[in-house]
Amino acid sequence: MVSKKITVTNSQGFHMRPAMAFANAMAKFPCDVLIKANGSSTDGKSIMNIIAACIKCGTEIEVVCDGQQENEALDAAVEMIESGFGE
Amino acid sequence: MLKGIGVSEGYGIGRAAAAVMPEIKYVPKTDCDSKSERLRFENALKIFTDNNSELAEQVSRTVGQKESEIILGHIMMMQDPYMRSEIEKSIDKGNCAEAALDSVCNTFIAMFSAVDDEMTKQRAADIEDIRTEILSILTGVKRVDLSKLDKDTVIVARELTPSMTACINKENVVGIITETGSKTSHAAILARAMEIPAVLSVENALEQIKHGDEVIVDGVTGTVIVSPSDKEKNVYISKRDEYIERRSRLREFVGRPTCTADGRRVELLGNIGTPQEAEKVISQDGEGIGLFRTEFLFMDRSAAPDENEQLEAYKKVLLTMKGKQVIIRTLDIGGDKDIPYLGLEKEENPFLGFRAIRYCLGHEEIFDTQLRALVRASSYGNLSVMIPLVTGTEEFRSVKKKVVEIMQEFDTSNIPYDKNLKLGVMIETPSAAIIADLLAKEADFFSIGTNDLTGYTLAVDRGNANVAYLYSVFSPAVLRTIKHVITEAKKANIPVGMCGEAAADPLLIPLLISFGLDEYSVSASSVLSTRREISRWTKEQADEIADKIMSLETENSIVEQLKKTVLSI
Incomplete structure (x- = not known):
């Protein structure tokens, strides 16, 4: 299991488009992906759960990847969030 | 009379057609064969996905790509692995497909509606939309068909x-x-x-x-x-x-060349803030990009973008514009534009402080990265680079030296670039305007930035309500400055443009024609109206207006006279 803490910096947070991009990208990895934010855990492969978690700009989150290709998945997740989802 | 929110401009007069969704009724069953219900659900989902993929493609073609993403979002929500597994679990308990879909959708609608956030609440409406659509497929109830309505x-x-x-x-x-x-x-x-x-x-x-x-x-x-x-x-x-x-x-002005009534050709370009906006300029028939602000690349993130990321953004605009002119402005931060990780200090007078080219020359690691990305991008189209807030010749020479060094390095390492890459000065300080003759010897082109030029020339902060009344591009001082810059550029035989909404102002356009401005760069939505305004005047008429205007002594009389002349014809 690998994890990393990171702050969401794109202005709109995990709204529709970033959530779509994130869930799509994570679906390519066999491992489990969890987003821990505001005291709860969210399935990082589920767009519905990500939207429901309403993660806004400035929130510190922890991405946890567990299973096959966990390192690759974590790198991809961190890069997406750091680059602000190309907003 | 009923009140609402006007969200799309225009006036419509016609007969009302109520688009009421037929109620979709089904009898919930709890003792179904889960295998056949799963199959029904899978089939409905497939029809839903096919319909919407087709619709998304159609919307992308006829309306726009961004709009089509709304529909792609619906497909993705419905294919969400969590959502599907919840529905399947419910079906496996013996529920019919309709009831399983209904209850899982309701859970999410309740969840999204409970969040105190407008965007998340809107997603609840998306799920309701999806639910209705799939229920209508499952039950065979026809939905309202808005494609076959009477005229008007x-x-x-x-x-x-x-x-x-x-x-x-x-x-x-x-x-x-x-x-x-x-x-x-x-x-x-x-x-x-x-x-x-x-x-x-x-x-x-x-x-x-x-x-x-x-x-x-x-x-x-x-x-x-x-x-x-x-x-x-x-x-x-x-x-x-x-x-x-x-x-x-x-x-009617789509596809026409931009020229004065007596056939003098000028360039009409668009201002953009993100690579995506280049499409909008093309859709409004802009002839290129006259100002691409690069600040967006640096905003909403925790570290500066690297060379490759910047290259991708610049390349995207150049490829979109297919060989038409693209002017990219180097990083213009400071003043009122702050980016936390760049470590700008609080200043007493930010507009007279460490901003734009001054900041860039003081932070070589950031500036060099941007210049390298720009030089590399030059091989993908017709690129010009513009330097903001130049006040003296030395500043511009330092930038030129950097660009030459980068090109030499690329020559030895065989990195392709365009040797004709043009480097220009954005004229937005009185000092640059006053020494326009000196800068014209160094620069490949000028672009007049009217917002800052007006503010600095008149020493007025437009945001300060006590003095904002003084801010006007029509004050004699600003008009003389603009005329001087254009005249000096003509003498040196370099092209001169104007970026900023002033270039789209019907009152200013006859003066700009008379002064001899070569390029007008305006927001995408102003492209066609600017083309029309330019086409109204012959050079002779414009000269006549300019002669009269430049002899007037106050801003008030100038605006009044221009309104009388320009708006009456």
């Missing part, structure tokens, strides 16, 4: 879901009225893209407007008139015709 129909609905809006035939629909929604809802975005006047959030619209009623939709003020009097109707008919005529007159 005004659609009245509780709400317009994206899937309903997307199948509207815009030939027959002259207006949209709904009981819910706001400026940012999907229906509003699609209505604007289709240019159908729309008023949303009209309370009890379906009760107050009956099927077949005559209605007027005023998308400008957000009002609806039911069964108008002849007088009201006539007023709106002329408003509508005038609006349509104004718009179609502008459309």
Whole structure:
């Protein structure tokens, strides 16, 4: 299991488009992906759960990847969030 | 008269058609064969996905790519692994597909509605839309078909879901009225893209407007008139015709060269802030990009973008513009634009402080990265690079030296670039304007940035209400400055442009024609009106106006005289 803490910096947070991009990208990895934010855990492969978690700009989150290709998945997740989802 | 929110401009007069969703009823069963129910659900999902993929493609073609993403989002929500597994679990307990879908959707709708966030709440409406659509597939209940309406129909609905809006035939629909929604809802975005006047959030619209009623939709003020009097109707008919005529007159300028009434050709370019906006400039028939602000690349993130990321953004614009001129401005931060990780200190006088080219020359690691990305990008199109807030020759020479060094390095390491890459000065300080003759010897082109030039010339902070009245591009000092810069550029035989909304101002355009401005760079939405304004004047007429104007002594008399001359013809 690998994890990393990171702050969401794109202005709109995990709204529709970033959530779509994130869930799509994570679906390519066999491992489990969890987003821990505001005291709860969210399935990082589920767009519905990500939207429901309403993660806004400035929130510190922890991405946890567990299973096959966990390192690759974590790198991809961190890069997406750091680059602000190309907003 | 009913009040709502005007979300799509224009005036529509027609007969109301109530778009009421037929109620979808089913008898929930709890003892179903899970295998066959799963199959029913899979089939319905496949039909849903196929329909929407087709719709997304159609919307992307006829309306826009961004709008089509709304529909792609629906597909993705429905294919969400968590959502599907919840529905399947419910089916495995013996529930019928309808009941399983209904209950899982309800859970999410409740979850999204409970969040105190407008965007998340709107997603609840998306799920309702998806649920209705799949339930109608499962039960075989036909939905309202908005593609087959009579001519001059005004659609009245509780709400317009994206899937309903997307199948509207815009030939027959002259207006949209709904009981819910706001400026940012999907229906509003699609209505604007289709240019159908729309008023949303009209309370009890379906009760107050009956099927077949005559209605007027005023998308400008957000009002609806039911069964108008002849007088009201006539007023709106002329408003509508005038609006349509104004718009179609502008459309006549699509595909035409930009030239004065006596055939003098000038360039008409667009200002953009993100690579995506280049598409908008093309759709409005802009002839290139006159100002691409690069600040967006640096905003909303925790570290500066690297060379490759910047290269991708610049390349995207150049490829979109297919060889047409693209002027990219180097990083213009400081002043009122702050980016936390760049470590700008609080200053007493930020507009006279460490900003734009001054900051860049003080932070070589950031500036060099941007210049390298720009030089590399030059091989993908017709690129010019513009330096903001130049005040002296030394600053511009330092930039040129850097660019030459980068090119030499690329020569030895065989990295391709365009040797004709042009480097220009953005003229936005009085000092640059005064020494325009000196800068013209160094620069490949000038671009006049009227916002800052006006502020610095008049020593006025436009945001300060006590002095804002002094801020005007029509003050004699600013007009003389602009004329001087253009004249010096002509003497040195380099092209000179203007970026900023002043270049689209009908009152300023005859003066710019007379001074000899080569390039007008305006926002995408002003491209066609600027082309029309330029086409109104011959050089001789413009000279006559300019002679008169430049002899006047006050801003007031200048504006008054221009209004009299320009707006009366």
